[in-house]
Amino acid sequence: MEKIEKNAKQVIEKIKNLYGNSPDINTRLINIKGTNIGCIFLESSSSASTISDFIIKGIDYVAKKTIFDNIFEKLENKLFNSQLFTINDFSQFSYYLSSGFTIIVVDGNDKAIVMETRANLDRGVTESTSEPIIRGAKDSFTESHSKNLGLIRKRIKDPNLWFEEIKLGRRTQTRVSIAYINDIAEIKTVKKIKKALKKIDIDGILESGNLRDYLTTKSSVFPQLQSTERPDVACQSLLKGKIIVLVENTPFTLILPTVFIDFLHSSEDEYQKSASITFTRILRLIALIITIFTPAVYIAITTFDQNTIPDKLLISLAVQREGVPFPTSFEIIFLMIIFEILREGDMRIPSTMSASMSIVGALVLGQASVDAGIVSPISVIVVAITSICGLIFSDIDFTSGIRSWRFLFIIGSTLLGFIGILAVTIILIVKLVSLENLGTSYLSPFTPLNIKAQKDAVIKMSSTNIFDRPSYISKKNITKQKRKDD
Amino acid sequence: MKKAILITLICFFLCGCGNYSELxxxxxxxxxxxxxxxxxxxxxxxxxxxxxxxxxxxxxxxxxxxxxxxxxxxxxxxxxxxxxxxxxxxxxxxxxxxxxxxxxxxxxxxxxxxxxxxxxxxxxxxxxxxxxxxxxxxxxxxxxxxxxxxxxxxxxxxxxxxxxxxxxxxxxxxxxxxxxxxxxxxxxxxxxxxxxxxxxxxxxxxxxxxxxxxxxxxxxxxxxxxxxxxxTSSIDSQSINILRNETKEISYTLKYKNDYINIGSDQIKTKTTLKNPNTVDINVSGIGNIYSIGSDIKISDYKEIQKIEKKWNKQLKKDLEKIIKKLQTEYKTDVLGFGNKIYKQYPNKWKKLEKDWNDKYFKDVKVNINVDLKIATTGSLTETLKEANK
Known part of the structure; x- marks a missing residue:
């Protein structure tokens, strides 16, 4: 804690020095009957009209009516603003200034008034681009922290929805909020998250992705927390007893704890007919299996276990491979890498250039490489099927996790055929089963088996039949729907 | 993690046959x-x-x-x-x-x-x-x-x-x-x-x-x-296939009232049972239909169909009996597996018969054939063309 000078002029000088005389430091010194009143604000983050309308006018109004030497108290009471505090710590000045507050100091007082005069630097609430949906709320989180909190509050009006705020980052002083419903969420988990966050001592937190590594205990290529930019997804998770971590200046929030099956679910599942959702989920599961195993199985059956293929197909495959100079596994790895590069490129380049990219990609990958005899047509088909099935999952971390394992499977099957695939499968299962975050096993509700939670895991039963929240997330206050017979 | 590595290593060492070959x-x-x-x-x-x-x-x-x-x-x-x-x-x-x-x-x-x-x-x-x-x-x-x-x-x-x-x-x-x-x-x-x-x-x-x-x-x-x-001849081949219960579909040309009728069945079933060590019962059953028919037969009449049925059954039985006789006396080969039936039901008796089964004992087996085929449909026409024209 640093004391504030009693002289307004000196305070202004000190702040100017602190900011290295940056041009956006704006000060105003008003002299009323020999008493200096100093107004300090950052032009870049404050709204000039708010300052003129409410502060300068306010000071003028107060000064006219004040005879006695109690200007500070009068200002404190008379200035029009909902956010107005008194502080007596000079080290807090910079945080408030950067957040768009105006600081008012008065001669002879070692306190200062801070008043919110924030400029509107945020974009409005727009439609989500990373998680497009057909049915459901279209709004998404923005970069404004308070707006984000508001979007959640608006949906859950229960006062038990609690937010806890921590400022993280020595230099960025980023506001990070933990949101949870007090009587549903496991408080132990909330405490664990808070503890993990408080341990962070780093210069800057700019995005929720920065926190990812601090919130997981075991390393894995599979993501252990889900991120979303849609408030309705966040609220669904809150209602399940999960905990949301919101970070200032990013629309992406983190959902904890997350299990494997969550990545096979979509927020839309809650809004559509349960029978068709069951079908969709099974499709997703099949796609997951296809996208992990297809290239490896293809290599295994064409280079080790040819007798597993029907003879007509085998002859067709053999004829297609005629003249291809590379081993099958090389072909597959080559095409997979080219595809990953294409995908990465497609994500990064501006949309105006993506047309040329896709032409080159389609021609080079598909037609030309087959015609040139570098790869066989069937390999292109295998890679295409694999990639299409991999695109079903919207979470980019999950897709990347699958990708790494896919390559491991390819290596396994290149070395040993089906035995190699089996070996890697065992490792994959061991890895997944041993994964655990914040006291929740990653493969819940399958291991440990939770029969009640199966109602909304792979199959989705009608909402009229689901009365309880999944107990692997939180055991507190578990009933969510009143039973008919009660 | 250590366990995972161990399991991998075990997998890699346990298998010896990496028969890698490109297509x-x-x-x-x-x-x-x-x-x-x-x-x-x-x-x-x-x-x-x-x-x-x-x-x-x-x-x-x-x-x-x-x-x-x-x-x-x-x-x-x-x-x-x-x-x-x-x-x-x-x-x-x-x-x-x-x-x-x-x-x-x-x-x-x-x-x-x-x-x-x-x-x-x-x-x-x-x-x-x-x-x-x-x-x-x-x-x-x-x-x-x-x-x-x-x-x-x-x-x-x-x-x-x-x-x-x-x-x-x-x-x-x-x-x-x-x-x-x-x-x-x-x-x-x-x-x-x-x-x-x-x-x-x-x-x-x-x-x-x-x-x-x-x-x-x-x-x-x-x-x-x-x-x-x-x-064998082609017609005998069909008979053997019927007797061995290897076929489902047969077609048969039957001479009836100076005309030919084509009858077939696609659900034929044969059951061979051993009554006693010397007698075999063969039951042929199934449902047939008429594929084509000459002009003078009144098939709209149920009795006529029954007559055709009877004749067909008789004819088929004759054919089957003929081939069994041939197998027993001419070829002396037990392709119908009568000996196998005896071996399974009367193993002690088989021991005595085994040595000279094909040449001596096989021909002594009595065979009772019972053919029971029914004509269920007459195709898309219920009458002959001539009848329909009246």
């Missing part, structure tokens, strides 16, 4: 023909995926090549073939194996060992008897309807077994199983070439609308104690 380094054998040349055996293999010369061919269309070589034993001959083929012979996808008459007469079991013992082969391929031709020539004949000869033969057997019931589909393991079983003699479908062999193996054969050379399934080849003893 284009394999010569996929889909047909094998076994012949006898003087004292030596000749093995011919049909390779389905010979590289196509012309790249403008349709994708996946393969051309076939036949390699053959001779040797003192079959494996030796196969080894010699392997020396001729630039790529590794791959036997897992054999569709058909054709054996020549000479090998059949010598006793096929003598040479059967090699294909069974090779771990690669699937043992579910068809075994066929080459009739009047060299087995090697048969796998050379190309057909315009199928992409390679072995596939052609396989389809031929499958369709003939189901619809015409002259042929019977005998897989390799089935044949050997039957040959080794007590009181059972195997049969094989025979196959012949119709037309000129040289022309049939050339691409020209495909370019005419009416191929001059084609393959034809012949009557059943009968085996006795593992040796070929002769062929």
């Amino acid at each position: 284009n380094n394999l010569a996929i054998v889909t047909g094998v023909a076994l012949d006898k040349k003087d004292d030596k055996y000749e093995v011919s293999v049909l390779i389905a995926n010979s590289p196509k010369v012309d790249t403008s061919n349709k994708e996946g269309e393969a051309q076939t090549t036949v390699y053959s070589a001779t040797g003192k034993t079959i494996p030796e001959a196969a080894q010699a073939v392997e020396q001729k083929s630039p790529t590794k012979l791959y036997f897992a996808h054999i569709n058909v194996v054709i054996i020549s008459e000479a090998i059949g007469k010598e006793g096929y079991l003598k040479t059967a060992d090699w294909l069974i013992r090779t771990p690669q082969t699937r043992k579910r391929f068809y075994l066929l008897q080459a009739k009047d031709n060299k087995a090697k020539d048969i796998i050379k004949i190309i057909s315009p309807l199928e992409s390679f000869p072995s596939q052609n033969i396989k389809t031929l057997i499958n369709t003939n077994r189901n619809s015409k019931s002259i042929a019977t589909a005998v897989t390799y393991s089935n044949f050997i199983g039957r040959a080794l079983e007590k009181g059972f003699d195997p049969v094989l479908s025979s196959i012949t070439i119709h037309g000129d062999v040289k022309k049939g193996s050339k691409q020209d054969n495909l370019e005419t609308t009416e191929p001059k050379t084609y393959l034809k399934l012949g009557p059943l080849a009968l085996y006795k104690k593992g040796k070929l003893i002769g062929y």
